[in-house]
Amino acid sequence: MPFLESKMRAVRKLLVLTELLFVSTISLAFSSPNDAYPTGYGDEPGSCVGASDDLRPLRREVYEDGQIFDITHQFNPNTPMGDSDEGIGQFLTLLSSMKNGSDYNFSELRLGVHAGTHVDAPGHMYEEYFDAGFDVDSLDLRVLNGPALLVDVPRDKNLTADAMQSLHIPKGVKRVLFRTLNTDRRLMWKKAFDTSYVGFMKDGAQWLVDNTDIKLVGIDYLSVAAFDDLLPAHHVFLKSREIILVEGLKLDDIEAGLYTVHCLPLRLLGAEGSPIRCILIK
Amino acid sequence: MPFLESKMRAVRKLLVLTELLFVSTISLAFSSPNDAYPTGYGDEPGSCVGASDDLRPLRREVYEDGQIFDITHQFNPNTPMGDSDEGIGQFLTLLSSMKNGSDYNFSELRLGVHAGTHVDAPGHMYEEYFDAGFDVDSLDLRVLNGPALLVDVPRDKNLTADAMQSLHIPKGVKRVLFRTLNTDRRLMWKKAFDTSYVGFMKDGAQWLVDNTDIKLVGIDYLSVAAFDDLLPAHHVFLKSREIILVEGLKLDDIEAGLYTVHCLPLRLLGAEGSPIRCILIK
Numbered sequence: 001m002p003f004l005e006s007k008m009r010a011v012r013k014l015l016v017l018t019e020l021l022f023v024s025t026i027s028l029a030f031s032s033p034n035d036a037y038p039t040g041y042g043d044e045p046g047s048c049v050g051a052s053d054d055l056r057p058l059r060r061e062v063y064e065d066g067q068i069f070d071i072t073h074q075f076n077p078n079t080p081m082g083d084s085d086e087g088i089g090q091f092l093t094l095l096s097s098m099k100n101g102s103d104y105n106f107s108e109l110r111l112g113v114h115a116g117t118h119v120d121a122p123g124h125m126y127e128e129y130f131d132a133g134f135d136v137d138s139l140d141l142r143v144l145n146g147p148a149l150l151v152d153v154p155r156d157k158n159l160t161a162d163a164m165q166s167l168h169i170p171k172g173v174k175r176v177l178f179r180t181l182n183t184d185r186r187l188m189w190k191k192a193f194d195t196s197y198v199g200f201m202k203d204g205a206q207w208l209v210d211n212t213d214i215k216l217v218g219i220d221y222l223s224v225a226a227f228d229d230l231l232p233a234h235h236v237f238l239k240s241r242e243i244i245l246v247e248g249l250k251l252d253d254i255e256a257g258l259y260t261v262h263c264l265p266l267r268l269l270g271a272e273g274s275p276i277r278c279i280l281i282k
Numbered sequence: 283m284p285f286l287e288s289k290m291r292a293v294r295k296l297l298v299l300t301e302l303l304f305v306s307t308i309s310l311a312f313s314s315p316n317d318a319y320p321t322g323y324g325d326e327p328g329s330c331v332g333a334s335d336d337l338r339p340l341r342r343e344v345y346e347d348g349q350i351f352d353i354t355h356q357f358n359p360n361t362p363m364g365d366s367d368e369g370i371g372q373f374l375t376l377l378s379s380m381k382n383g384s385d386y387n388f389s390e391l392r393l394g395v396h397a398g399t400h401v402d403a404p405g406h407m408y409e410e411y412f413d414a415g416f417d418v419d420s421l422d423l424r425v426l427n428g429p430a431l432l433v434d435v436p437r438d439k440n441l442t443a444d445a446m447q448s449l450h451i452p453k454g455v456k457r458v459l460f461r462t463l464n465t466d467r468r469l470m471w472k473k474a475f476d477t478s479y480v481g482f483m484k485d486g487a488q489w490l491v492d493n494t495d496i497k498l499v500g501i502d503y504l505s506v507a508a509f510d511d512l513l514p515a516h517h518v519f520l521k522s523r524e525i526i527l528v529e530g531l532k533l534d535d536i537e538a539g540l541y542t543v544h545c546l547p548l549r550l551l552g553a554e555g556s557p558i559r560c561i562l563i564k
Contacts, residue, residue, distance in 0.1 A: 057420035076551040098409040105554045127380040138339035264546040264559035269358040272387045277546035
């Protein structure tokens with residue numbers, strides 16, 4: 001099916017319209033300066049001006065005054081992982097190296113699927129779902145992409161039913177990213193797993209399931225569930241196999257409010273979790 | 283910053299508007315039935331009706347008549363990887379298993395970063411860029427997200443300057459996914475690396491760089507570059523560090539035309555490539 005001239009003219013029109021709509025929506029919707037949203041890995045724009053000329057990469061987490069926000073933590077040796085004091089350690093091995101005469105560099109990745117920013121599939125905590133194949137490849141892309149609310153959980157409360165009720169999350173809202181004390185404490189920047197993180201108690205999870213339409217729950221540490229309710233709160237969320245849990249999100253320095261979220265896990269057959277890249281578009 | 287009632291009322295309004303716009307845009311824009319776009323992994327909707335009730339996951343690659351298309355190949359032991367006859371083999375290890383008394387399942391992923399559907403960073407084939415840190419974490423999310431054209435390359439031509447010229451890609455188009463004979467031959471479903479794939483010759487790559495505004499090049503086998511021009515064609519694309527190469531895309535059974543692409547690699551510090559999840563939204 002070669003592309004015909006006439007098709008291309010129609011496509012060109014559509015394209016111009018789409019790009020215009022895209023750009024104007026973005027610039028109207030958001031006006032905060034980059035400075036308000038510094039990155040967390042020591043690669044702030046100010047420290048890297050002219051980076052390309054100096055052969056230094058510019059690591060960005062906020063694009064063009066809030067067009068795109070990267071809400072994913074970088075994987076590096078200090079990236080935390082549940083039950084580990086040492087973080088993920090060496091997660092890359094250079095199998096073919098140009099320094100050793102290879103034509104190209106080629107690395108192998110080795111990573112716990114619940115390290116850093118990641119997604120849980122139903123098989124993570126339900127053995128019958130694991131056996132039946134409810135892996136990350138079976139997660140619903142319609143849930144992982146669409147309008148999402150970033151909300152602040154009152155810092156003086158745990159993620160209980162009471163705290164959830166106080167947020168007044170409207171019916172119809174399908175995706176909520178919960179920012180908590182974990183963000184203030186920068187727990188995701190500490191390589192040792194910290195069991196004092198804030199997470200859902202069983203009753204908080206149950207309240208959401210019973211009283212809202214939420215299908216995507218995002219949280220700012222490695223587990224949606226508080227350490228004391230690790231199993232019960234996970235079980236409440238995962239039981240229906242309709243709720244997707246995204247853990248370890250980087251939610252600092254972004255205004256609470258409505259965005260479009262895109263959270264894309266790897267298509268790993270048989271895996272009960274996956275590292276994920278998540279972005280917000282304003 | 284607890285969420286206030288007044289804020290929530292405003293957000294609720296916005297949300298309803300956004301969801302309405304989202305849904306109506308999608309349903310207007312596309313009307314093809316699911317049947318036209320079967321999946322490739324033996325999990326067609328027809329074979330899995332009532333899947334949830336039978337405790338069988340429904341693997342989807344097309345959502346609601348073309349709302350979202352998954353253009354990513356699944357990682358399974360037969361997923362192909364460059365220079366291997368055996369595919370990726372065992373890529374998951376269950377470190378903690380509920381069958382063995384653990385409270386949850388927890389797997390480790392082990393994967394070549396250029397296996398299956400993946401992205402190349404400038405450090406893949408330029409040693410100075412590798413040393414300077416131009417890894418997948420430095421790739422521009424603005425390039426990886428936005429309007430994209432899916433085009434069919436004439437099947438009787440290699441990806442030469444001549445073939446590229448014949449496509450009449452308009453100026454302003456930043457992202458193009460090239461569907462080739464590789465898709466017809468279903469090369470990505472063969473676990474052994476097949477050097478007879480179609481890819482860019484050096485002059486085809488150079489023509490695109492010189493005559494178009496393309497910043498994202500997508501292709502339907504493991505390498506954008508033909509085997510005979512493996513290094514030169516990669517070098518042409520990667521030299522400016524502005525063009526992102528997405529390889530191993532699953533482009534079968536989707537109409538050529540304009541979509542919004544979201545391609546999200548992992549944030550792997552120091553990696554010259556990354557497995558990636560890519561979707562098209564109509």
